[in-house]
Amino acid sequence: RTKKFFNPVFLFYYRLLHPKYSAVTDVYVLIFLCDFINFIIVIFGYWAFGKHSAGADVMSSISENQVDLHVYLMPLTHFQSSDLDETLYYSAVTDVYVLIFLCDFINFIIVIFGYWAFGVRTSCYDFSTSWLVQMYVFASTFFLRNKLQMVNFFCYEEQNVFGLSVEYILVQCTFLPSFQVVPFLVELRYVMDWVWTDTTLGLSSWLQMEDIYANIFCLKCMREAEKRYPIPRGVKKKAMVKYGAGGLLVFLLIIIIWFPLLFMSLVNTAGLPNHPIDATIEIAMGGYQPLFKMSAQQQYLRGVDQEEYDNMFRRFLIDPNAMTFLSRYEAVDIVKVKIDGNSRSIWGISPPSRHAMLNDLLSDNPITVRVEWQFTRDPTTGSSEFAGDEYSFQILQGDPQRLKLAAMLNGTLQEPVEIYNLFPKYVKVPGVKGVARPANELMTAPGNRLDFSNVTVRLNHSRVTEELEGEVEWWTVQELVGVGPDRRSMPYMEMITFNDKVSPPEFSFLAGYGIVGLYLSLVLVVGKFVRMFVSGISYRIMFTEMPNVDRILKLCLDIFLVRETGELSLEEDLFSKLIFLYRSPETMIKWSKEKTS
Template identity: 45%
Template sequence: RMFHDDELEESEKFYVGQPRVLLLIYALYNTLVARSEMVCYFVIILNHMISASMITLVLPILIFLWAMLSVPRPSKRFWMTAIVYTEVAIVIKYFFQFGFFPWNKHVDYTKDKPYHPPNIIGIEKKEGYVHYDLVQLLALFFHRSILKCHGLWDEDEKGDSSSNKEDTDDELSLTGGRRDSSASLKSVNLAASVESIHVHFPEQQTAIRRKSSSSISQLSHRSSFSSHRSKRGSTSTRNSSQKGSSVLSIKQKSRKELLMEKFREQMIKAKAFTIKKTLQVYVPIRQFFYNLIHPDYSAVTDVYVLMFLADTVDFIIIVFGFWAFGKHSAAADITSSLSEDQVPEAFLVMVLIQFGTMVVDRALYLKKTVMGKVIFQVILVFGIHFWMFFILPGVTERKFSQNTVAQLWYFVKCVYFGLSAYQIRCGYPTRVLGNFLTKSYNYVNLFLFQGFRLVPFLTELRAVMDWVWTDTTLSLSSWICVEDIYAHIFILKCWRESEKRYPQPRGQKKKKVVKYGMGGMIIVLLICIVWFPLLFMSLIKSVAGITNKPLDVSITITLGGYQPIFTMSAQQDQLKTLDPNEFNEFVRSYRGNTAALQFLEGYAREDITRADLEGNSNSLWTISPPSRQKMIEGLQNLDADFTLVISWTIQRYKNMKYLISLFFSRTLEEVYPFYIKAPSDSLAKPIKQLLRDCKWENITVSLVKNTSEEWWVLNQLGKRQKTPQEGLELFIFSDKVSPPSLGFLAGYGIMGLYASVVLVIGKFVREFFSGISHSIMFEELPNVDRILKLCTDIFLVRETGELELEEDLYAKLIFLYRSPETMIKWTREK
């Protein structure tokens, strides 16, 4: 070995011999040291998410628009700005914690108000007001110590001194000879001062220098001329006093004119000072972004997939947590709102904004414009921070720190900002070829690509956007044709690669593991799909069903459409569940009735409710005398039938009514149903299986008269519960209802599930088993490498701007698919 040190070798052996837990701690610490700036970014963003104030808003914006855009790393000026700003923020927060400030006297009342000024600024009084600021300051000092250890802390100062020296040499070379007109751009940090900036616009810089030099020369000329003039005036005055009338005296200026002249001179100096300070701020910022957009070199990278993934996660958060972005909608459900044809405004705005930013980001990626991406980044950073921390709290009427979903959405958006800044700093790739899922050929990419193509309108939208924002000579239909051929060839390539990895010897039958594994799974899946509605609807109520007992049972009897003669309802204690002995006795009474026993199999004891209704009507019979006389005449007419209407109402969590009309002549025999079934989704109806000889129960009706009032009394003759009081007895069988989590499926019913689920899946499955003979020519291709290479060549020449060659290659691809013989030659095994 060229270099050997015993101490280093012993140290390495000692390190390797340490426990794994300690080695893991060392590795985590080294990772922390290597990415200490990311730790600082995370702590700053976390502090802002929890505090959500104007004081903590400054540093996150500086991170996304300064630190992460700096090449190759954030400057010393940024870290000093962050450290000093954090220290000042801590002092300000501490100062405003004293109780003598008026807003600190009503903290409990104003702490949850989002638009309370101290809450917006971040100077409200609260417990632990600087905990996260101290953690942030500790992380910044930790990063500062690491930079000092590696000699990177004072790197900017050395760069500034070297740039000053280069500027001096350039200025000296200008006096001796002609500067090279094609001077290259030089990168500078945003922290550089105006004097150390080597401006990279020769014409503009010369003009600026000329203007500044001319303005300074004019200013000095004016001041010298005025001083010379004042001296000359004083001399002439003195000479005139000495010589008398021999010399003509010069008229002296008044005090007002002298003050105005002095004022103009001060205004000129102030204007020059303002211009100088403005240039000191503007020129470095302009130079910073110019160097960012026009770098001398760039490490090209492509993180669009990660940015798209972050946007997709944000989109999912909006869909499933949309209530966090609206007012008084904390308990809302997006499915129920959409089912009622109501679109929440907050949900609509957030979805449209998120989708719009994804489309714009895709367009910038296809155009590869760094300037557009920088402008988009600046607009998004300021716009989203203004929306999330100033507009959204007013819409939701709660502070951002109390909105967990909004905090999660903001954190994912910060990840997107970091990836976007990294993309800007490194630059867009020169060529964008195909889908990111088509980079390798395996089962994972195959199934992910197939899932991507199954999303409605996603493939079509991507194809049209790519055609709009990519320079090409192909028409839209030709573009879509190439995309479809490429997707088809990629799928075939994945299958051919899998066949190469897992070859099947010739003349050997398939293994039973493959046949019963794949085939058995498909058989079970198809059977489950066919019988899914029956199994689901039977199990949803028998296994996961919830008992839905009646809340109110009401009976109303009306004679011939006149005023009801009887009205009674049973509630609370009058609605009783059968005890085990009563239920067993109830079932045994139908021992020989198979239809009744079959009906009772679907109900448990807690599903049956007995309603005890009193025989006395709870309302007086207030019929008018003419109507009363007419009803009596109708009852006495034995040649005509008189209508008796019995209606009952069973109220559960969903009101259900059932009304029947029976025609009898002067009798109330077999008019009472006695057993009522209360389904979960239809009207209540009597149960015929439990009736003896299919006959209803008899009831007696009597009119009780008082001195000035009268009411009707009803009594059931065949009650199971023998009581001396008049009354009615009613048994209600309540169907179980599906749990709320499965209500969206159970609401379709058996026929609805067959029509909407089974038939659709059946049609989808049928496509894999039919029409195979028509696609053999394009499916059974032994080797698709040459066709795949032809597609990638089309993408490549399109990116390089060879549009004529793109047309030729596309014509070659179309001819290949039109010529079976050529296709066979191209796809032969090598």
């Protein structure tokens, strides 16, 4: 009974390996196409083949620099399987090919039904939505074509590796550069061909042969196209050709040249608002313990409405620079930051440092006041998380502010001390990189500190508790607004930030380069790539303007033929003849002359 069960299987594979007669057929192009489609399915639908990866996205995983092990192993295994399949095809080892075919088929059945049974079984089997169904369909086609190839023997035509057929048409000539532009794909194919093909050529000679054949193949396609669509002599090019193809190229070149400026302009006008989520200001004097540090969040970061925006416009109406600056922003891009006047931290200066600070204020040496501001943005918008800047100035000898501050430290003065032009009123916060500098365009004299805001500072004292002895100290900073009789101090400091828009997250990697970076990394690279096609053409005329390439093409095909039949000595002789032909311009001209009746 066992023999009766297995006899049909053995008989099938015996006839497969020892057929009486079968026409030689090459269906490897369709086999490779199905294999390539399955590889794409594995790459972009890998989440459909795992129990705990539903809904994952390969692009998001790559952008986060996190690749799961099975995401790496699945494409790698499929890629190696494709390489092995191609290797056996080149070698035409039917026995081994059948064995690999059986193992591959069994592995496919286990994977498909294993995943279906354990965790990915769903009620949806629609071809357009199920990666599993798509892989099953194309893999079944792949195995069917493999069986057909084994039944009809191997027919490895090396001249057919560049296209879908051996016809010399322009589509073939277009397919070849598209194939060559994929990094390492051509090199991988050349090396695999050389490794698994019996030949007398070294690797360098093999690469020369492949490059010569690729060039002759394209020339043959172009010569055949010229025969099919002849152009009469003395007839100017049609307007459709000039304005169609030429106009499109002109348009593309102009777009590439102006792309960085256009892209950044679109980001500034149609980008996403990028409001700060936190604003911090710190004031320090002479390198000692900071006097004041306070942050603002939530309701203390308020966007301006349209009426406030219009009032700001009217205020700077007579200043062209200010109007140009304001025109870059909308009301949604401007935020009012209110910093509470009471420092969030206790002034914990040590007695020796306090004494040294008092001596500095009473000395003849200038003392430096440093003001630092920093804004925190949401990093998910694609912008840099932090942007800030600092500003410092000196209080010189003889300034009455120094004596008042010293008296305040001594405890002999309780009134607030005025400090003029301490921090900027308007700050420009960049979208991606850079520092949040004062908006000089809104100053009457750009870069002049006289347009900064005035404040009052006071050192406060308080007991810790009624039961405990000792005091705590903190500083209060209040902004002075108004002039003359209307001059008053506010319980807060106000800064107005102009926030550059950011591009959507999909384009943030481009916006991060900036205009100069885009020109250096994109335009110059594309320009160099385009220049490769338009420069040095004169040096290639001898090899690209052959009127007739039939004799050279036949020589290449003869080399392939004798290699396939095992006539390796003849292969070496014919290749030497081909190399001599390319070394001799006179002989090349004779071989490539147009045929005469």
